[in-house]
Amino acid sequence: MSTTALLEDTKLGPKAGGLYRHQNFLTGILTGGVAMFLGWLVAHYTVQNNANWGSDMVVTVTMAAWVVGFMAGIGAFNAVFRWMVGHDQDHDDELYAAGVSQGWRRYFKFCTDHKVVGTQYLVLVMSLFAVGGTLAMIIRTQLISPNNHLISPQTYNAVISIHGMIMIIATIIMVSGPWANFILPIQLGAKDMAFPRLNALSLWLVVAAVPPILISLFIGGVDSGWTTYAPLSVQSPPGQDAFAITIITFVVSVTVAGINTITTTMTMRAKGMTMGRLPIFVWGSLVAAGLGLYAMPAFLAAQSMLLTDRVVGTSFFAPAQGGAGWLYENIFWIMGHPEVYVILIPGVAAAMDVASTFSRKPLFGYKIAVGAFFGLGALALMVWAHHMFTTGWAPNLADPWMLTTELISIPTGVFFLVIIGTLWRGSIWTRLPMYWVYLFLWNFIIGGVTGIYLSDVPADQYFHGNMFVTAHFHYTLLGGGMIGATAALCYWFPKMSGKMLNERIGKLAFWVIAIFFQVTYFGMFWEGFQGMPRRIAAYAPYFHSANLIATIGAYGLFLGWVILLYAIIHSWMNGKVAPSNPWQAKSLEWHISSPPPLENFLVDPIVTSDPYTFGEGEPMAPAKQPSPATVGSTEGGAH
Amino acid sequence: MSVVDEHSSHEHHGHYAEGGNHHDTPQAKHRKEHMLLWMLIGGDMVFTALIIFAWFYLKALNVEGMWRGAACKPNFNAGLNQSCTDGIGNAINHIVPTAAPLHTFAIAILAIVGAGFMWFAEVQARQGASGKATTPLLGLGALAILGALVWQIYQFQVLPFTTVQGAYASSFEYIMGSNVGHLALVSIVAVGLFIRGSKGLHDNGRWYQIHLSRLFAVWVAFSVTLLAFMVTFFN
Numbered sequence: 001m002s003t004t005a006l007l008e009d010t011k012l013g014p015k016a017g018g019l020y021r022h023q024n025f026l027t028g029i030l031t032g033g034v035a036m037f038l039g040w041l042v043a044h045y046t047v048q049n050n051a052n053w054g055s056d057m058v059v060t061v062t063m064a065a066w067v068v069g070f071m072a073g074i075g076a077f078n079a080v081f082r083w084m085v086g087h088d089q090d091h092d093d094e095l096y097a098a099g100v101s102q103g104w105r106r107y108f109k110f111c112t113d114h115k116v117v118g119t120q121y122l123v124l125v126m127s128l129f130a131v132g133g134t135l136a137m138i139i140r141t142q143l144i145s146p147n148n149h150l151i152s153p154q155t156y157n158a159v160i161s162i163h164g165m166i167m168i169i170a171t172i173i174m175v176s177g178p179w180a181n182f183i184l185p186i187q188l189g190a191k192d193m194a195f196p197r198l199n200a201l202s203l204w205l206v207v208a209a210v211p212p213i214l215i216s217l218f219i220g221g222v223d224s225g226w227t228t229y230a231p232l233s234v235q236s237p238p239g240q241d242a243f244a245i246t247i248i249t250f251v252v253s254v255t256v257a258g259i260n261t262i263t264t265t266m267t268m269r270a271k272g273m274t275m276g277r278l279p280i281f282v283w284g285s286l287v288a289a290g291l292g293l294y295a296m297p298a299f300l301a302a303q304s305m306l307l308t309d310r311v312v313g314t315s316f317f318a319p320a321q322g323g324a325g326w327l328y329e330n331i332f333w334i335m336g337h338p339e340v341y342v343i344l345i346p347g348v349a350a351a352m353d354v355a356s357t358f359s360r361k362p363l364f365g366y367k368i369a370v371g372a373f374f375g376l377g378a379l380a381l382m383v384w385a386h387h388m389f390t391t392g393w394a395p396n397l398a399d400p401w402m403l404t405t406e407l408i409s410i411p412t413g414v415f416f417l418v419i420i421g422t423l424w425r426g427s428i429w430t431r432l433p434m435y436w437v438y439l440f441l442w443n444f445i446i447g448g449v450t451g452i453y454l455s456d457v458p459a460d461q462y463f464h465g466n467m468f469v470t471a472h473f474h475y476t477l478l479g480g481g482m483i484g485a486t487a488a489l490c491y492w493f494p495k496m497s498g499k500m501l502n503e504r505i506g507k508l509a510f511w512v513i514a515i516f517f518q519v520t521y522f523g524m525f526w527e528g529f530q531g532m533p534r535r536i537a538a539y540a541p542y543f544h545s546a547n548l549i550a551t552i553g554a555y556g557l558f559l560g561w562v563i564l565l566y567a568i569i570h571s572w573m574n575g576k577v578a579p580s581n582p583w584q585a586k587s588l589e590w591h592i593s594s595p596p597p598l599e600n601f602l603v604d605p606i607v608t609s610d611p612y613t614f615g616e617g618e619p620m621a622p623a624k625q626p627s628p629a630t631v632g633s634t635e636g637g638a639h
Numbered sequence: 640m641s642v643v644d645e646h647s648s649h650e651h652h653g654h655y656a657e658g659g660n661h662h663d664t665p666q667a668k669h670r671k672e673h674m675l676l677w678m679l680i681g682g683d684m685v686f687t688a689l690i691i692f693a694w695f696y697l698k699a700l701n702v703e704g705m706w707r708g709a710a711c712k713p714n715f716n717a718g719l720n721q722s723c724t725d726g727i728g729n730a731i732n733h734i735v736p737t738a739a740p741l742h743t744f745a746i747a748i749l750a751i752v753g754a755g756f757m758w759f760a761e762v763q764a765r766q767g768a769s770g771k772a773t774t775p776l777l778g779l780g781a782l783a784i785l786g787a788l789v790w791q792i793y794q795f796q797v798l799p800f801t802t803v804q805g806a807y808a809s810s811f812e813y814i815m816g817s818n819v820g821h822l823a824l825v826s827i828v829a830v831g832l833f834i835r836g837s838k839g840l841h842d843n844g845r846w847y848q849i850h851l852s853r854l855f856a857v858w859v860a861f862s863v864t865l866l867a868f869m870v871t872f873f874n
Contacts (some may be wrong), residue, residue, distance in 0.1 A: 029813060084831035196670045259678045267671050293678060297686035305693070305813065312802045314809030315705070316693065321706025322806030327696050624837040 017096030028074030035069020075167035112196030118182025128170035135163035156537035158221025175346035189270020205253035230317030272607035284349020298335035347484025357464030360425025362612035372414035405455035436487035443479025470530025497577030507565035523550030666828035714726035749787035756780030781829035
């Protein structure tokens with residue numbers, strides 16, 4: 001058989017792609033803008049003639065029109081429409097959609113190549129973190145002194161809410177977006193994700209979801225926190241409607257992305273890639289995707305019911321008309337706690353992969369780690385009400401909820417032991433990705449241990465409403481999940497970009513982040529121990545010292561992320577060319593060039609062992625980084 | 640991880656009439672789509688379960704006696720003088736009437752009939768029938784589903800209550816909205832199948848898309864029927 005490679009500059013027919021040829025990010029914005037205006041016009045006119053509907057209807061219709069218009073403008077519905085009329089895409093159309101012969105422009109289009117989607121996700125995630133981080137700086141600046149007047153209390157509430165939700169959105173996709181898209185299919189030996197169009201759809205849905213939540217800041221804001229508890233959120237300004245549209249759009253994105261990840265893993269593995277040989281990152285992504293499938297419908301239900309309460313006057317959550325705030329809280333946390341593990345598990349799994357590679361040892365307790373992922377996933381379904389200990393809901397059930405929550409410490413403890421066991425007596429090669437694994441371990445143990453206090457009903461009565469909780473979940477989601485994601489970034493950056501990440505700047509960023517992270521959140525623990533309530537714009541002078549320390553820490557932390565961002569951009573533009581396997585790792589992605597060719601493998605790999613065969617005739621930790629000239633090639637293919 | 644080379648990979652894939660991922664054989668594509676569909680249905684089952692949970696939760700709590708307004712007595716304590724009013728301030732001093740089962744079950748029956756035609760078309764296609772035999776069945780299925788959709792929208796106009804009249808009315812209309820969304824999705828698929836069938840795209844044993852669409856239509860018909868029973872007999 002021929003070994004003709006499918007290259008990115010393959011010549012396609014002049015009409016390949018059809019309408020796609022004329023669609024991109026800009027046409028999406030234009031179409032979305034026009035749809036938004038038309039939506040506003042129709043809703044505004046309708047409201048004037050209907051006494052029961054108000055500004056909430058206008059905002060909802062306008063924002064929904066933006067999402068539909070943007071997605072239509074970028075080409076998300078082309079294939080569906082063509083399927084409906086029986087005019088399926090042909091081979092050239094699909095190659096065009098995969099970005100063939102489009103160069104850099106494919107990064108601004110509805111491109112179906114999983115590597116393009118992964119890269120787009122990475123840029124999107126970093127942009128979201130930039131926005132969320134800037135909002136965090138506003139919050140901390142407001143809290144630098146007891147009665148600061150930087151922003152009004154109403155604006156403060158809105159900033160708190162939007163900071164929280166943007167960070168939640170960003171952390172949910174920070175690993176499953178860039179790495180489960182870019183790396184996971186290659187780790188499996190696949191040429192792409194199972195559903196390339198759904199893959200692009202999931203990315204662009206998140207892009208479409210962002211403007212409404214940002215616009216919400218300018219139409220009254222969201223004053224009910226990121227959890228948008230009802231009935232407060234039923235009475236919030238119209239910004240709440242835009243917020244709900246963002247969430248509903250995001251739910252669709254995460255759902256289709258999760259289905260894609262699961263289907264890819266189950267059906268597209270290379271020959272010999274048995275389930276027992278899957279890299280641990282794949283297992284983590286698989287479990288997180290499954291949990292997302294369970295959790296996201298609950299988010300959809302909570303936000304859509306809230307929206308109908310606000311827009312058409314239903315009463316799911318307004319007690320005076322027969323609704324119940326507890327209903328919202330239950331549905332929200334049925335989503336909310338599994339969602340914590342949707343965020344955390346992929347980052348933990350990536351940290352495990354990094355630990356194995358850089359300690360030159362097989363992953364310790366591989367099967368136990370997989371079992372712990374599933375155990376955590378199962379327990380995640382049974383702990384939601386611990387978020388409601390202080391609400392007065394079902395006090396008789398507090399004990400079982402406390403027990404299931406405390407059981408969570410078993411699988412999370414296993415994660416910790418797996419990484420420690422992997423490092424134990426390893427020939428550790430301390431490169432930049434490993435730094436983040438160490439920081440992950442430090443943060444994760446603090447986040448985990450403080451979580452045990454919060455699972456305890458009596459202790460939770462004191463801590464729940466104060467800054468202790470804020471510090472705890474930042475240690476867990478940021479200190480654990482996001483630091484794990486950063487380990488993944490530093491580990492797979494050479495594969496994604498074809499360039500080595502500048503370690504000198506990267507290590508500077510690491511130390512700044514590591515130190516100021518502790519300053520920030522220990523400051524918040526201190527605030528919590530003193531009893532300072534969370535979500536307040538002004539506080540008693542008694543809390544000043546702790547707040548000052550937390551704010552100084554936050555400035556330093558922000559600086560650290562800026563330095564890391566600089567390292568990424570600088571390295572991507574001017575970095576040293578990466579060899580195909582700079583870490584001398586074993587999994588499949590390191591057997592092909594950096595960056596990989598269009599269809600990843602020029603020959604189909606057959607896998608004959610697991611991805612952690614370190615120590616079997618392998619050298620110990622390399623004394624220095626191998627040079628590009630001696631390792632790997634740019635041709636791709638299995639070695 | 641040790642790997643060995645196999646044969647070249649791209650050359651023999653070509654493309655297939657049904658489109659989709661160009662790497663796949665039809666069998667591989669169908670296996671993946673089957674899995675996708677079942678996961679979508681699984682997610683939708685969770686959503687449906689939450690609707691049922693909300694229904695019984697609000698009914699059991701009957702907050703302020705406002706499930707259907709029957710037990711509502713004005714309560715002026717602690718400033719709760721808004722009790723016994725609907726969402727726009729009108730007094731509710733009567734039991735909110737229930738929706739007529741005729742409409743609710745007619746919609747469910749039409750959804751079942753639509754799914755049934757699609758199923759019959761699938762059976763025919765599996766037995767090797769040509770597009771001439773299956774396409775009319777798909778057309779009838781699409782018509783039934785569209786009928787269910789139109790009737791569901793019509794039901795909004797004839798309800799004896801509005802969204803603002805307590806938790807029963809709210810939940811009922813939310814379920815109707817959910818039905819509209821689901822039936823609209825099935826309608827798009829059913830109309831698409833009919834058009835494709837009329838172009839001969841289901842001929843020569845290519846019944847798999849009918850199969851997938853039928854599965855989704857059956858699930859939607861089941862959920863619409865289940866919710867119809869709930870809102871009619873547990874209100």
